[in-house]
Structure formats: C-alpha cells, structure tokens
Amino acid sequence: MTTQRPKSLRRRPLPVIPPEAARTGLRQLGIDTTDWDYVVTLAGNPNTGKSTVFNQLTGLRQHVGNWPGKTVARAEGGFEFEGKKYKLVDLPGTYSLLSASTDEEIARDFILFGRPDCTIIVVDATVLERNLNLVLQILEITDRAVVCLNLMDEAQRKGIRVNHKTLAKDLGIPVIPTVARTGHGMPELLRVVAGVAAGRITTRPHRISAKGAAARSVEQLVEQIEAVYPGLPNARWVAMRLLEGDKRVEDAIRTGEIAELVAEQQLEPANAAHH
Amino acid sequence: MSTNTAAAASRILESAERLRRGLDVAFRDQMIEAIYDDANAIAGRAIRRGRAAGPTWDEKLDRILTSRLWAFPIMLVGLALVFWITIVGANYPSQALAFVFFKFEDFAAGLFDSIGIPWWLTGFLWHGVYRGLAWVISVMLPPMAIFFPVFTILENLGYLPRVAFNMDWLFKRVGAHGKQALTMSMGFGCNAAGVIACRVIDSPRERLIAILTNNFVPCNGRFPTLIMLATIFVAAAFPPALASFAAAGSVVGVVLIGVFFTLVVSWLLSRTVLRGEASSFTLELPPYRRPNIGQILYTSIIDRTLFVLWRAILMAAPAGGAIWLLSNITVGGVSLTEWVSSVLDPLGQAIGLDGVILLAYIIAIPANEIVVPTIIMAYLGAGMMLELDSFAELQTLLIDQQGWTLLTAVCLMLFSLLHNPCSTTIWTMYKETGSKKWTALGALMPLAIAFVVCFAVAQTVRFLF
Secondary structure: OOOOOHHHHHOOOOOOOHHHHOOOOEEEEEOOOOOOOEEEEEEOOOOHHHHHHHHHHOOOOOOEEEEEOOEEEEEEEEEEEEEEEEEEEEEEOOOOOOOHHHHHHHHHHHHOOOOOOEEEEEEEHHHHHHHHHHHHHHHHHHOOEEEEEEOOOHHHHEEEEHHHHHHHHHOOOEEEOEOOOOOOOOOHHHHHHHHHOOOOOOOOOOOOOOOHHHHHHHHHHHHHHHHHHOOOOOHHHHHHHHHHHOHHHHHHHHHHHHHHHOOOOOOOOOHHHHO | OHHHHHHHHHHHHHHHHHHHHOOOOOOHHHHHHHHHHHHHHHHHEEEEEEEOOOOOOHHHHHHHHHHOOOOOOOHHHHHHHHHHHHHHHHHHHHHHHHHHHHHHOOOHHHHHHHOOHHHHHHHHHEEEEEHHHHHHHHHHHHHHHHHHHHHHHHHHHHHHHHHHHHHHHHHHHHOOOOHHHHHHHHHHHHHHHHHHHHHHHHOOHHHHHHHHHHHHHOOOOOHHHHHHHHHHHHHHOHHHHHHHHHHHHHHHHHHHHHHHHHHHHHHHHHHOOOOOOOOOOOOOOOOOOOOOOHHHHHOOOOHHHHHHHHHHHHHHHHHHHHHHHHOEEEEEEEHHHHHHHHHHHHHHHHHOOOHHHHHHHHOOOHHHHHHHHHHHHHHHHHOOOOOOOHHHHHHHHHHHOOOHHHHHHHHHHEEEEEEHOOOOHHHHHHHHHHHHHHHHHHHHHHHHHHHHHHHHHHHHHHHHH
C-alpha cells in the first residue's frame, strides 16, 4: 500500500525553478547539506506531492542521498533562503503516526527526536478531511509546523474550494495554498517556513479534543510528566502515547531519551520563546 | 540519568498503566474517534463545494457495496455466483477431458501389451503415472480456467479492497489486522501466495496471525475436491434444476466455515501466544476500473492456471506411480495399499473418513490437488479397469462400492478445508517467518483442528442417527 517514490518521480514533469521564488532569494543547494542553520522536514500522506515540493526547494531531480530500507526511504537535500542554510528531510508518506509500521515509526521518530525546526505538512486539497488526520497527529508532537495545501488546481477542477484562512485559524498554524508542480505558492511557503524555523512566527496548534474519561486520564498524566520533565514541548502527546501503551515511547521514558529532549530544548534559548 | 529521575520515570509508566486499565473503551479507539471528529469538523468549515455536484457514480456504488445492510449479502451472492459459474462451466469440459484421456489410456496400454512390453511397465507408466496426470488435468484444469479469470475480474474491478473494508470490524474484534481480509482473498488462489501477501501487514504480530490462519481459506488445489463432493453428494439430493445451485451453496458454506475458523483461531492466537491490540490503518479504496479482459485472460491463464497446473502435474506423476506401486507390490498376498490403509483405517473411521483417504492425504502433502485422484486410484487398485469418465460412475464407485455416505462427504470437506497446508505453503511460511517454531505451529495446528472437528462431527452424527 505504500507508494514508491522513484516511480512517482519519473512520471512527473521536471521541476521548474519558479522565477518568483528565485527573486525572493531561494538558492537550491541540491545534495549539499553542510553547515545548515535549520532542519526542515516534509511530512504528509502518500501521493500528495511531497517529492515535488522537495524537488522544488532543493533543485534535486533524482534520488541522491536516498537510503533505501526495506520499504522506507528518507531523502535529504539542501537550500538557502535569505542568507540561511536549510537541510530538508523528506519523510516517507504515511496516513497516520499511530500504527507500528516502519514508515510511520521513521516519520514519527524524526519529528519527535530529530526535532526539526519546521515541519512542512503537505496536504492534498482534494481530500482534505482524510489528510487532516495526519496533520492533527503531527500538531500534537510539534508546534513548529506549516501546512502546504497542495494540489489546489485539482481541487478547483473538482469544484472543491478550500478556505485556507479558516483552515489556518482552526489549525493554529500557517496554511499556504500551492500548486507544487508549477511552483505556485512556493515563495509564500518559504517565507513562513523561514519564519517558523527562526521563531519569528509563533503558532497555537490545535489540540485533539479528547472527551470524558480519556481526557481526564491525559490531563492527570500530563501533570505528572511535566513535573518530572519541566519544559518538555510535547508532554500531552507523550501522555497519549503512554496511555495507548506505545512501547517506543515507554522505552524513551525508561532510558531517559525523553529527558535528553528537554536538555536540548534548554540549550536553544531562541526556541524556548514559544513554549 | 539520576536515580531520582529513573524512579520518577517508572512512576509515570506505572500511572499510565493504571489509568489505561481504568478506561472501559480502549484509549486508542477514543483518540482515533476524537481525531476523526476534529478532522471532520475542521474540513467541514474550510471546504465549500462548488456547483452542487451530486455524488459520482462510483461514490454511489461504494455506498451500496460497503453499506451496513447490503455489504455482506452482496459479498455472499458474489461468492456464490463465482462458484456457480465455476461448477456449471467446469462440469462438461471435465467429463469430456476425462473421457478422452481414459480412452487414450486404454488405447496406449493395449498397444503396449500387443507389442510385448512387460505388464508391470505398462501398468506403472499408463495405469500409474499417466492416470495420475490425466486425473489432475481433467479434474483441475476446467475449474481453474474458469475460477481464476472470474476472480481476477473482481480483483481488477477494485472489489477486493471493498471486501477488506467490509470485514475490517470482524478482524479488528478478534485482534487481527483488517488487511487480513485481503491476504485471505489471495489465499483462494493459492495459500503460498496468500502467505507472501501477508507482507502488506506491517505489525509483526498481526502478520503472524494472518500467516498462520491463511490455510483456512480453501486454495484452488482444494476447490476441485470440494466441488466434486458438492456435486456428487449435495447436488444429488436436490432436483436437477436446483442441483448446481445447491452445489454452489454448499461450497459457499464450506468457505464460510473456513472464514469462521480464521476468525476463531485469530482470536485464540491474539489472546494467547500473540497477545496484543489490533492496529489501525488507512485503506484507500482505489477507483473502480474497467477490467482489461485480454490482460485478465493472459495473467489468469498463463501466470496462474498453467503455473498451478504445472505444479500439480509435477506432483501427480510421481504420486500416480507411487500409488500404482503400492497397489501392485504385495506382501503375503496383500498389497501395500491395503496394508497401509488397513492400519490407518481405525483412525480414519473415527473421524468419519477411512484409511484410504488418510493415505491419500499423506501422499498428497506436496500438493492437495492430487487427493481425489489418489483416493480413486487407491480404490480402483491394480487390475480394475473401471472407466471413470463421469460423475455418475464416480458416484457408483464411492457410494455403492466403498460405502461413502453423506457423513463421509461432509467430513472429507471439513478435513480438506482445515487440515495442514501443502509443503509449498509450509516452506513459504518458513521463508516468511524465518522461524521453525511458527512454521511448525502453522502446519500442525490446522491438522489438529481438522482431526478434532471431524471427530466431533462424526461421533455426534453417529450418536444421533
């Protein structure tokens, strides 16, 4: 059921460097990811155009720096924008972060433990509701996220109009409508990515509204977790994973990996501003 | 990490455990529901659908095919229709093939005799090896050549993911993965292929459950047995106009029993050796596509039918030879077949079968396809020149001469459905799990279930009547 990236890449037309993006100061660095200032990651459902966005930003057209696992591939590339260098990590496409599949674990672990400075969530505008499931789950892990509302041209053709301002207000993070294939919306996307990565744009991410006994259990556990790890950015998510019996997160607590997240957090004073 | 933090960490894990136990609905289900509700609400506020375009035809179709009310009846009728087409369509070609093949056997054996070739060579080659081949081809080729294309049409239409969608809740309830409905469907073609298809299930626990239970859907090698028994024993009890429907219905019944055992065994496994909760997944219903008939005929005839038939032929030739030898080598005036089957007979009788049937299942471990031919050859023994080119004659042999009853047929159907997988499937299980322990469980557990179920059925029926 997973989509293999190489095939979808071959089918797509070669990415064009959007002239307006060039004017706004994008420099595609291809596989050069040395001395980066910020780490940005691409997440999203399969077949939403993540790879196209990746190619648009890095100028890469092939599989360079691609580590094939059994079914998993994580691609890396670089770009420079307004004097800052970014490392861009393309994650495997997943529908959720809840199951134990290898793809989902890689995506989740990178967002949680890789602590990207910004996560671009690529969303298919034609099937928004299904894509939002993943968006909501990612927002529980990180508040440094941006939605790239892609395939707007297809949505229009199907008579679906998405109000990105309402969506941004509901999700509490920037939402940029794009047509990645043609490069439409890429300059705006870059601008908000840079803003979120540098901490200039603060977000108030949507929280999953658990009800009743489940909500009370989460609250109780969050209190306890925050008391032990003050400053942990995603205590709520950790609590939810523990209630579900997630072995990976249980291990992270047992081995102290979670504590390291807090330590990292305190080393980066610039990031602490929006917690 | 300081000991303080370590203690605090284990306290967190303890309270998580305690809170989790305190919830009556699984936390995971509550969260998934909350996520879906939120996503639904947010999407609802953000989306405006232009020109009130009503639902497209495939959305309407999906609504019916996956509806609460119609999903299961449609699946059942579809399954019955596939079997009915197979049974009705295969009947005549099977008889015609058998007629031609056995006429040729007589002719060739006569020719060998007339030019002075020793009787044992003629017997071994023509009444052993050749007869095994002839049986396998005439019994298997027609149903396969019909079943595979019809099944592939359903696959190409995009119906199988809808089946998985409909059955998801059943598998979830027994602690297995919803995609197991897909791997189960692949098992209809061939259990070895079904076991390989289990790769689509990511969680190792649920993948093992799917692998271990795949055997409970009857593969193509076992369909001919089921169809033959349904035709001879079930259809015969109905007026001719209804016979084919009764036969198809009873095969559907056997398949449903198989699905029932799949669910029960999955449930038992997920409560005992493979404990855990079902993981959620997203299954995208692909768009309906018009099947490409040319491609279907090619893939189902070349890739599947001939592939499976070739495998059966490779197994049937030596099995035919072996049966002929067993029937013609005598020790103290009794042939080896009679000798072995009389040893197995008490065990066979206890589970509603007989010694010859058990012997056939031992010889047929490499391929289930040859069970019926082996049984018939063993019954016919060495010198008998009975022509078996129609179901009517087969009926005479089994019922009048060998004393089969409806109970024998029912027990044989159940045994065929539940018993151990063929050696190819066992080997595939080993390659996929990499574990001798799981492979052994996958081979022996169904065998044990088959014995227990057949024993219970046989004893109950004998007690009641």
